[in-house]
Amino acid sequence: xxxxxxxxxxxITKRGQNVTFRCDPISEHNxxxxxxxxxxxxxxxxxxxxxxxxxxKSRLLSNRFSAERPKGSFSTLEIQRTxxxxxxxxxxxxxxxxxxxxxxxxxxxxxxxxxx
Amino acid sequence: AQKVTQAQTxxxxxxxxxxxxxxxxxxxxxxxxxxWYKQPxxxxxxxxxxxxxxxxxxxxxxxxxxxxxxxxxxxxxxxTASQVVDSAVYFCALSEAQTGANNLFFGTGTRLTVIP
Numbered sequence: 501x502x503x504x505x506x507x508x509x510x511x512i513t514k515r516g517q518n519v520t521f522r523c524d525p526i527s528e529h530n531x532x533x534x535x536x537x538x539x540x541x542x543x544x545x546x547x548x549x550x551x552x553x554x555x556x557k558s559r560l561l562s563n564r565f566s567a568e569r570p571k572g573s574f575s576t577l578e579i580q581r582t583x584x585x586x587x588x589x590x591x592x593x594x595x596x597x598x599x600x601x602x603x604x605x606x607x608x609x610x611x612x613x614x615x616x
Numbered sequence: 617a618q619k620v621t622q623a624q625t626x627x628x629x630x631x632x633x634x635x636x637x638x639x640x641x642x643x644x645x646x647x648x649x650x651x652w653y654k655q656p657x658x659x660x661x662x663x664x665x666x667x668x669x670x671x672x673x674x675x676x677x678x679x680x681x682x683x684x685x686x687x688x689x690x691x692x693x694x695x696t697a698s699q700v701v702d703s704a705v706y707f708c709a710l711s712e713a714q715t716g717a718n719n720l721f722f723g724t725g726t727r728l729t730v731i732p
Contacts, residue, residue, distance in 0.1 A: 531718075
């Protein structure tokens, strides 16, 4: 079991550019979550998938953000027209859910985004 | 509404001292889960423990112990005989069973520094 992986680990971009992050969850985990963490704060929920279906989005997820999980495996998070306020650590987590029982979310190393 | 409060922003202890990290939560849900995660300087969130609201037994794992008290809505974490490797930011988190997403609500974290 290789754990949750994220790519890239660091991204520097100029304001107005588009960026895309990738997350590979633990294999067989059917749930995948995206969180955002700004300096000095705890992670905040952005969205989650169960298999390939995106079931919930937080109000933090503006229309410049889009996430996909084709085939229910890896996921991508794209930010269009980046703004300086998008600078943060983007964390991905995965878990297994069955029968409504909450399982533990395991996190990846995160992608640190800096928008200049 | 759900809320997690970690009132201690930063704590410094000398190696081998015991230290307790406080966590107070708010929820209207009768079924919920509480978690502690460790975030070392590398940035990855490392899972430490998960408890459900029906299990108030305290737990010990090596030098780590957790005290869950529903009467005071607290889930405190104690490290015994602290070591330099324990230096990290520690997050307490809450997940409510009624929300289909089972997403985590995090506190703002406590930065622990263990001085050699």
